[in-house]
Amino acid sequence: MDKVEKKRIEASFGRHVNAGQVRYLKSGHLDVIETCRSGVHFVDPVSRRALIDGFTSAGCFNVGRRNPLVLQALEAALDELDMGNDELLSPAKIALADRLTQLTPGDLNRVIFAAGGGDAIDCAIKLARGATGRSGIASTVKAYHGHTGLALSANGKKHYRWFCEPLDPAFTFVPFNDLDAMRAVVTEDTAAVILEPVQGEAGIFVGSSDYLQGLRRLCDEKEALLIFDEIQTGWGRTGKMFACEHAGVVPDVMTLAKSMGGGLFPNAAVLYRDIGLLSDFVDENPDFHASCGGGSDLACRVSLGVIDFIMEEGGCENAARMGARLKSAIEGLAQENPGLIKEVRGIGLMIGLEYVHEFMGPMMSDALAKRSVFAAYSGNARQVMRFMVPITITDVEMDALIAAISGALADMKRLLPFALPAARIPGVLPLLNNERFQTWLFGLLRKLEKEPAGEKMAGKGNAS
Numbered sequence: 001m002d003k004v005e006k007k008r009i010e011a012s013f014g015r016h017v018n019a020g021q022v023r024y025l026k027s028g029h030l031d032v033i034e035t036c037r038s039g040v041h042f043v044d045p046v047s048r049r050a051l052i053d054g055f056t057s058a059g060c061f062n063v064g065r066r067n068p069l070v071l072q073a074l075e076a077a078l079d080e081l082d083m084g085n086d087e088l089l090s091p092a093k094i095a096l097a098d099r100l101t102q103l104t105p106g107d108l109n110r111v112i113f114a115a116g117g118g119d120a121i122d123c124a125i126k127l128a129r130g131a132t133g134r135s136g137i138a139s140t141v142k143a144y145h146g147h148t149g150l151a152l153s154a155n156g157k158k159h160y161r162w163f164c165e166p167l168d169p170a171f172t173f174v175p176f177n178d179l180d181a182m183r184a185v186v187t188e189d190t191a192a193v194i195l196e197p198v199q200g201e202a203g204i205f206v207g208s209s210d211y212l213q214g215l216r217r218l219c220d221e222k223e224a225l226l227i228f229d230e231i232q233t234g235w236g237r238t239g240k241m242f243a244c245e246h247a248g249v250v251p252d253v254m255t256l257a258k259s260m261g262g263g264l265f266p267n268a269a270v271l272y273r274d275i276g277l278l279s280d281f282v283d284e285n286p287d288f289h290a291s292c293g294g295g296s297d298l299a300c301r302v303s304l305g306v307i308d309f310i311m312e313e314g315g316c317e318n319a320a321r322m323g324a325r326l327k328s329a330i331e332g333l334a335q336e337n338p339g340l341i342k343e344v345r346g347i348g349l350m351i352g353l354e355y356v357h358e359f360m361g362p363m364m365s366d367a368l369a370k371r372s373v374f375a376a377y378s379g380n381a382r383q384v385m386r387f388m389v390p391i392t393i394t395d396v397e398m399d400a401l402i403a404a405i406s407g408a409l410a411d412m413k414r415l416l417p418f419a420l421p422a423a424r425i426p427g428v429l430p431l432l433n434n435e436r437f438q439t440w441l442f443g444l445l446r447k448l449e450k451e452p453a454g455e456k457m458a459g460k461g462n463a464s
């Protein structure tokens with residue numbers, strides 16, 4: 001692909017899909033096209049750089065880009081299957097349901113398939129309300145559960161909600177990792193408590209074992225259901241197949257999506273405990289939730305391939321080992337830069353680096369893009385750069401990632417003698433932290449560059 005073709009794609013995308021997105025990506029040196037997707041890399045054909053995928057659509061590519069074993073599973077399925085009729089029994093669905101119930105902890109022995117993460121969250125909340133006959137849902141501040149109706153109502157940040165208000169009024173939000181705050185809002189009218197065991201978009205906050213165990217007790221006491229959203233944290237991401245295993249807590253309902261489809265064919269599921277309250281509700285209301293695309297036969301075969309790969313190739317162990325390497329390297333950088341980095345958090349390969357100012361997350365993302373790493377700051381906490389590389393990452397690839405992070409930090413520091421004093425002028429910090437202003441400013445700086453940074457770096461990456 002040449003620059004002319006790329007410009008045509010950008011113009012067309014802007015005209016027919018989303019011009020704001022094009023502007024935003026360009027301003028952050030992320031106007032790249034994904035080709036030669038393999039393992040932790042993809043190649044931008046114009047600059048000929050191989051970029052490390054450090055974002056993975058927040059956990060969609062745990063098994064790497066175009067994982068050969070998962071591709072094989074899809075190819076074999078394509079030889080004989082299609083999506084399948086959503087209403088009918090199917091061996092592929094049953095095989096996956098059996099496998100999922102063996103894989104998930106405790107008595108999470110029942111499955112409802114869904115089309116994507118938001119759909120799974122909506123289904124979980126409907127299940128909780130339908131089974132308990134209660135309406136209240138307790139969620140957490142800055143939680144992210146998706147963009148569909150009930151999932152949006154469960155989102156703890158105004159940014160995604162304000163234009164859609166009024167949303168469901170029976171949702172309450174309390175700070176994460178604060179059991180007393182949750183205790184204060186869970187009542188006899190609470191159908192469920194919903195949370196991510198490790199908050200992702202909120203800026204990578206690991207739910208402590210005490211907190212998660214306390215929530216379990218609280219829900220038992222109030223006869224409310226405990227829903228864990230493992231859409232981002234599942235499939236080996238945190239060093240265990242599911243994050244709740246670290247605390248030894250079995251939720252009543254667990255939602256799965258993203259890497260369940262191996263980054264190839266979307267799939268999602270709601271697992272729930274085989275207890276009368278839940279199973280009876282589903283058995284008596286078999287059509288309480290439906291999705292033509294959810295749990296399609298092709299997707300189920302892909303998900304089986306994903307499970308085989310993670311189990312056979314030691315995906316969880318690798319995530320734990322590589323995550324420890326990455327975290328300790330970033331902690332080292334934090335110690336060297338105490339005035340810039342506030343905290344490093346995370347578990348497994350779900351690591352967040354929090355800066356002192358919100359505008360520094362986008363700066364870091366831009367600096368990393370120039371060094372051939374695609375990584376994104378947290379959607380609900382832009383001061384937190386998060387790293388979610390595939391759990392297949394090797395030692396050599398991790399060396400390259402750590403070197404790029406350290407280099408990007410050094411690049412960023414060269415701009416801070418201008419940005420930090422400016423941030424102290426009254427009124428400037430809110431402007432610097434404003435997303436629209438950043439896009440405009442970064443876009444302007446990008447235009448002033450003599451030559452696109454991508455071009456300058458051409459050939460430097462490993463375009464294998």
Ligand SMILES: Cc1ncc(COP(=O)(O)O)c(C=O)c1O
Pocket residue numbers: 058116117118119121144145146147196200229230231232233257258
């Ligand atoms: C924790 C969490 N829940 C739910 C979702 C929604 O998933 P989807 O985009 O598949 O609807 C996401 C997506 O980023 C997520 O990270």
